[in-house]
Amino acid sequence: xxxxxxxxxxxxxxxxxxxxxxxxxxxxxxxxxxxxxxxxxxxxxxxxxxxxxxxxxxxxxxxxxxxxxxxxxxxxxxxxxxxxxxxxxxxxxxxxxxxxxxxxxxxxxxxxxxxxxxxxxxxxxxxxxxxxxxxxxxxxxxxxxxxxxxxxxxxxxxxxxxxxxxxxxxxxxxxxxxxxxxxxxxxxxxxxxxxxxxxxxxxxxxxxxxxxxxxxxxxxxxxxxxxxxxxxxxxxxxxxxxxxxxxxxxxxxxxxxxxxxxxxxxxxxxxxxxxxxxxxxxxxxxxxxxxxxxxxxxxxxxxxxxxxxxxxxxxxxxxxxxxxxxxxxxxxxxxxxxxxxxxxxxx
Amino acid sequence: xxxxxxxxxxxxxxxxxxxxxxxxxxxxxxxxxxxxxxxxxxxxxxxxxxxxxxxxxxxxxxxxxxxxxxxxxxxxxxxxxxxxxxxxxxxxxxxxxxxxxxxxxxxxxxxxxxxxxxxxxxxxxxxxxxxxxxxxxxxxxxxxxxxxxxxxxxxxxxxxxxxxxxxxxxxxxxxxxxxxxxxxxxxxxxxxxxxxxxxxxxxxxxxxxxxxxxxxxxxxxxxxxxxxxxxxxxxxxxxxxxxxxxxxxxxxxxxxxxxxxxxxxxxxxxxxxxxxxxxxxxxxxxxxxxxxxxxxxxxxxxxxxxxxxxxxxxxxxxxxxxxxxxxxxxxxxxxxxxxxxxxxxxxxxxxxxxxxxxxxxxxxxxxxxxxxxxxxxxxxxxxxxxxxxxxxxxxxxxxxxxxxxxxxxxxxxxxxxxxxxxxxxxxxxxxxxxxxxxxxxxxxxxxxxxxxxxxxxxxxxxxxxxxxxxxxxxxxxxxxxxxxxxxxxxxxxxxxxxxxxxxxxxxxxxxxxxxxxxxxx
Numbered sequence: 001x002x003x004x005x006x007x008x009x010x011x012x013x014x015x016x017x018x019x020x021x022x023x024x025x026x027x028x029x030x031x032x033x034x035x036x037x038x039x040x041x042x043x044x045x046x047x048x049x050x051x052x053x054x055x056x057x058x059x060x061x062x063x064x065x066x067x068x069x070x071x072x073x074x075x076x077x078x079x080x081x082x083x084x085x086x087x088x089x090x091x092x093x094x095x096x097x098x099x100x101x102x103x104x105x106x107x108x109x110x111x112x113x114x115x116x117x118x119x120x121x122x123x124x125x126x127x128x129x130x131x132x133x134x135x136x137x138x139x140x141x142x143x144x145x146x147x148x149x150x151x152x153x154x155x156x157x158x159x160x161x162x163x164x165x166x167x168x169x170x171x172x173x174x175x176x177x178x179x180x181x182x183x184x185x186x187x188x189x190x191x192x193x194x195x196x197x198x199x200x201x202x203x204x205x206x207x208x209x210x211x212x213x214x215x216x217x218x219x220x221x222x223x224x225x226x227x228x229x230x231x232x233x234x235x236x237x238x239x240x241x242x243x244x245x246x247x248x249x250x251x252x253x254x255x256x257x258x259x260x261x262x263x264x265x266x267x268x269x270x271x272x273x274x275x276x277x278x279x280x281x282x283x284x285x286x287x288x289x290x291x292x293x294x295x296x297x298x299x300x301x302x303x304x305x306x307x308x309x310x311x312x313x314x315x316x317x318x319x320x321x322x323x324x325x326x327x328x329x330x331x332x333x334x335x336x337x338x339x340x341x342x343x344x345x346x347x
Numbered sequence: 348x349x350x351x352x353x354x355x356x357x358x359x360x361x362x363x364x365x366x367x368x369x370x371x372x373x374x375x376x377x378x379x380x381x382x383x384x385x386x387x388x389x390x391x392x393x394x395x396x397x398x399x400x401x402x403x404x405x406x407x408x409x410x411x412x413x414x415x416x417x418x419x420x421x422x423x424x425x426x427x428x429x430x431x432x433x434x435x436x437x438x439x440x441x442x443x444x445x446x447x448x449x450x451x452x453x454x455x456x457x458x459x460x461x462x463x464x465x466x467x468x469x470x471x472x473x474x475x476x477x478x479x480x481x482x483x484x485x486x487x488x489x490x491x492x493x494x495x496x497x498x499x500x501x502x503x504x505x506x507x508x509x510x511x512x513x514x515x516x517x518x519x520x521x522x523x524x525x526x527x528x529x530x531x532x533x534x535x536x537x538x539x540x541x542x543x544x545x546x547x548x549x550x551x552x553x554x555x556x557x558x559x560x561x562x563x564x565x566x567x568x569x570x571x572x573x574x575x576x577x578x579x580x581x582x583x584x585x586x587x588x589x590x591x592x593x594x595x596x597x598x599x600x601x602x603x604x605x606x607x608x609x610x611x612x613x614x615x616x617x618x619x620x621x622x623x624x625x626x627x628x629x630x631x632x633x634x635x636x637x638x639x640x641x642x643x644x645x646x647x648x649x650x651x652x653x654x655x656x657x658x659x660x661x662x663x664x665x666x667x668x669x670x671x672x673x674x675x676x677x678x679x680x681x682x683x684x685x686x687x688x689x690x691x692x693x694x695x696x697x698x699x700x701x702x703x704x705x706x707x708x709x710x711x712x713x714x715x716x717x718x719x720x721x722x723x724x725x726x727x728x729x730x731x732x733x734x735x736x737x738x739x740x741x742x743x744x745x746x747x748x749x750x751x752x753x754x755x756x757x758x759x760x761x762x763x764x765x766x767x768x769x770x771x772x773x774x775x776x777x778x779x780x781x782x783x784x785x786x787x788x789x790x791x792x793x794x795x796x797x798x799x800x801x802x803x804x805x806x807x808x809x810x811x812x813x814x815x816x817x818x819x820x821x822x823x824x825x826x827x828x829x830x831x832x833x834x835x836x837x838x839x840x841x842x843x844x845x846x847x848x849x850x851x852x853x854x855x856x857x858x859x860x861x862x863x864x865x866x867x868x
Binding site for chain 2: 047050051052075076077078079080081082083085086089091092093102103105147150151154160
């Protein structure tokens with residue numbers, strides 16, 4: 001069942017087009033990431049869905065209900081979206097419990113219902129005993145939890161998270177993200193997570209929507225966008241890439257520096273291949289692949305990125321090896337490409 | 348990216364327009380009254396020797412006071428912040444306390460000490476004492492906001508301490524110096540009490556004389572317009588020199604306290620200047636008031652004192668509240684972002700701010716008969732206060748509202764709250780302390796107001812200000828003392844609140860928490 005559909009959405013700020021003819025759909029219970037560089041329109045899209053800004057043209061539907069067109073159909077307070085902005089934006093004058101209960105309408109809920117929902121939410125985010133604290137007395141991670149609970153308390157049709165973890169340090173960030181995504185899945189929530197962290201987008205969502213210049217560049221499952229990018233540029237936005245010049249013959253054979261077929265022949269179409277560094281096997285056995293010299297090691301602990309210069313390629317080859325890595329700079333290594341060949345013709 | 352909703356802001360604009368029309372009434376009255384004179388009469392009045400003398404004296408006083416304030420005030424504020432001095436907080440409070448003492452009280456305490464005191468330089472001395480706190484407060488707030496990180500970076504880039512001050516600090520406080528100069532300049536232009544007691548015939552005194560002696564209200568209105576023009580010119584001059592607006596990021600989180608310069612001669616100089624200033628502006632005036640009061644504590648009946656205090660408080664509170672209500676539409680509009688309409692509206696309120704009390708008083712008195720039951724009522728006086736202090740109120744109200752982050756309003760909207768509930772449940776509760784502080788400041792200023800109060804008070808109503816003035820004018824200093832003491836003490840309460848560092852408690856909680864978080868990791 002379609003939960004959210006955005007069709008041909010355009011948003012202009014004055015003469016500047018921030019979102020241009022953008023369309024996508026989300027199914028019930030799906031978690032989508034909006035991934036893109038800053039300024040690509042991610043936050044604007046999220047705010048348009050929440051009703052905080054007015055689209056210039058196009059339509060936004062929740063299920064079959066039209067909520068937003070160029071003349072606002074539903075103002076933000078009637079949309080029932082749970083919005084979690086950057087850094088939480090907790091009401092500084094209200095306690096944790098009152099922040100969470102803020103959106104619960106006193107006309108449609110009794111006092112005891114409100115108390116029960118608040119209690120349930122506090123349990124859900126693991127903050128029992130902190131009900132009476134003020135936001136200023138909470139850590140960054142706790143503030144994000146409360147902001148999420150406040151959004152979830154109104155049983156929203158859609159949860160909108162705008163880089164909620166960006167203010168947290170790496171360890172806390174991973175922990176809290178796992179926790180929050182787990183919670184959203186448990187509740188079966190439909191959610192959109194805005195992020196510029198490619199790993200965060202891949203690990204936490206069912207669908208990754210890659211944005212560029214106010215448009216959807218690619219929309220698919222994390223595996224699809226990572227494994228089958230539509231362009232070298234898009235490939236680079238979901239992970240490390242090696243882009244090598246390549247040639248493709250009429251028969252479909254692709255020639256590039258590490259290809260088994262060797263160098264290309266004249267008259268072939270020229271382009272690029274996109275290789276992920278983990279798709280290259282590095283070996284010290286002389287019989288395995290192209291010979292090269294290890295010129296640099298970036299050591300990350302759990303893995304290492306090796307930079308190898310090979311005779312066949314003008315640009316050095318970067319390959320990822322799992323730790324513990326037992327290599328030294330200057331040694332001879334042999335490279336073998338194992339992954340799929342992603343060829344893009346030069347246009 | 349501000350939130351839209353243009354429908355809401357049309358209503359707001361209509362309200363703002365209504366307020367602007369309301370507060371332009373005094374000026375309009377003045378123009379109508381002045382135009383009753385023939386063109387040749389107006390020219391004759393404006394070109395006579397006397398007018399030139401009065402105008403020259405007014406401008407000379409303005410220049411002297413503003414010049415001293417800009418240089419001495421900036422130096423004193425810099426010393427307070429950057430030089431190692433004993434008891435810096437106490438000295439800071441001592442420099443701000445004179446805010447509670449109106450110029451006519453300063454004058455009368457100094458005349459009680461030196462009976463022969465009079466003339467231009469005496470007036471300049473008194474007005475520097477009265478206006479210096481405005482300068483110090485404005486500049487101090489900017490000094491306090493400067494990130495110590497900037498200073499450290501500048502030092503690491505090879506700048507000397509003095510170069511840091513001139514190249515990093517001063518450019519950031521330039522707007523505040525300019526704002527302080529504006530406030531003190533307008534104070535000088537509109538001052539009536541001090542110059543009147545010191546026999547300096549400035550424009551305000553001239554207007555009052557014309558109004559009282561000859562009852563030639565059209566002539567008074569012409570000179571009133573001249574004074575308004577001078578003030579308006581001064582306001583526009585300030586907006587020319589104040590420079591570009593940039594947001595200083597301000598110190599956040601673990602920002603270090605700025606290290607004070609540890610240089611003995613400089614410390615001694617700074618401490619001496621501060622002590623001398625406190626002696627002239629705080630110690631001696633209080634000494635005179637208290638000793639005069641103690642000479643004959645029962646010269647004024649307690650009931651008279653209480654009545655005057657009560658009328659002062661009630662009419663000033665009413666004025667402050669009306670000003671607050673009138674400021675709300677424009678303040679809300681300002682928080683929604685800059686626009687041509689907002690900038691015009693701000694200019695009009697600033698022009699109203701340039702209207703000296705004597706001019707507003709004159710305008711409302713001369714049309715009193717047309718105002719029906721409002722004339723000779725406290726409401727007219729309260730309205731005059733509201734007109735006089737609307738710009739102050741708009742500034743503090745919009746500053747208080749601006750502290751509520753737009754994100755909070757947006758979150759509240761997505762949680763199902765309509766615009767009005769967002770205002771009631773989020774904006775007002777968060778802005779309340781600062782809104783209240785703004786009202787308190789206007790209240791304090793209204794309480795000390797003299798010329799408009801003299802002209803507009805209902806017959807038989809005495810306020811603390813009018814009682815002080817009428818006794819001091821005939822040198823009955825013992826009778827004036829209890830009224831003055833009471834006025835200064837009441838006015839000192841909001842002044843002290845001003846000197847308390849803002850949100851000290853919250854900041855503390857935040858820092859404590861950050862520490863805890865760091866330790867726990």
